[in-house]
Amino acid sequence: MKTICNLVVFGLVLAASNIVLRCDAARFKVERTGGKMVEYYRNHPMGNGNNYFSKAVIVIHGTNRNADEYYDTVNDARTDIGDSRTLVFAPKFQTYADNPGSDELYWSSGGWKKGYKSQDGSSTSSFVVIDDILEAISSRFPSVKQITIVGHSAGGQFVQRYAGVGLGPNFIRTDIDVRYIVSNPSSYMFLTSSRPNNWSPTTTGCDEYDEYKYGLDDMPGHLSYANVNNINKSEIKDNLILREVYLLLGMEDNDPNSNYLDTSCEANAQGGHRLARGMNYFDHVKDYDSNANTHEHTVPGVGHSSSGMFSSDEGIDLIFWFK
8 A cells, every 4th residue: 555645845734645655665875885876665764764664675676677576565455454563665766767776776677677787877786775775674673574576577687686695684683584475587597507307508599598597507797796795606507595485486487478578598498488487497406406495385366466476375475484
C-alpha cells in the first residue's frame, strides 16, 4: 500500500491529488562516492538507527526499475503478517532515462544488474550501494541479526552475482546472518564451464558462454569491482558455496518467449526458460559441491511475477526468515 503525503510549503497545502508524494520515498548518501545519492523506499529512515528492529530486507527491483512497486509488495507482506520489527529498504538503480539529479548515481540499463560502474562521473559499482546499505544496517541498528537480500528477474540476477562477488557481508557485525534470495532471473553466474545436457560451445559457436555475467572465465579482470578489490575466482566460488542462497522459482515461469527473457546463446546454454535455468543452476552447484549452502524452493501456480513470488507462502517464509 502506498503511503501518500500532503506537502505544506510556505503556508500552502498541495493536495495529494495534485502532487503525489510518498512518505516512504527518500534518498541516502553512498559514503564511498564522496556524497553521491541513491533514491530508495523504506519503512524507516536508514539514518535514524535504533534498537527496535531485529531483521532487515533489502529488495532489488527488476529491469523496469520500479523500486516503489517492489517495496510495496514486500512491505505489504510484512504488514499482513503483523511483523513490525523488520526494516524494508528498496534502492532504485537509476539510468539516464530517469532524469537523475546532478548529485545522484546512475548506471546504464544493463550495467546496474551486473555491478558495473555508474555513468555519473563517480564510476561507482552498483554493488557498492548494497555494501553501504549493509554497513548502515550493521552500524545503526544493533539489534538486527538477520538480513535478507532478495531480487526478482533482473533483481534476481543482481542478487546472485552479488552473492558471489559482494564484499559487504565481510565487513558487517559477525552476529548478523545474511540470506540471498534469487527469484526467476534470466541467467546465472556459473561456477565452472560445464553446462546442462552436455551442451558444448564447439557445436554452437557460443565462445563467450563462460564469461561474466554468465560465468567466471574472464574474472576478476572483467568486473572493476572485483578487480579493484582483489576478489579472485576461488573466493567467488567459495562465496557461492558457503553463503546461504535460496533459489525461489515460479513453476509457471517456463515460457521460452517470455518478456525480457535473455535469449542469447550464453543464456540458452543454461536452459530454455527461467524455470529450467534455475533448476539447472541448482544441479550445477550441487554437482560442484554437494554440501553447498544453496537451496531450491518452487512456487506452484506462479509465473514471472514478483508480486506473486514475494507474497506467496514460500516467498514470505524465506524473505522474513522465520526461525
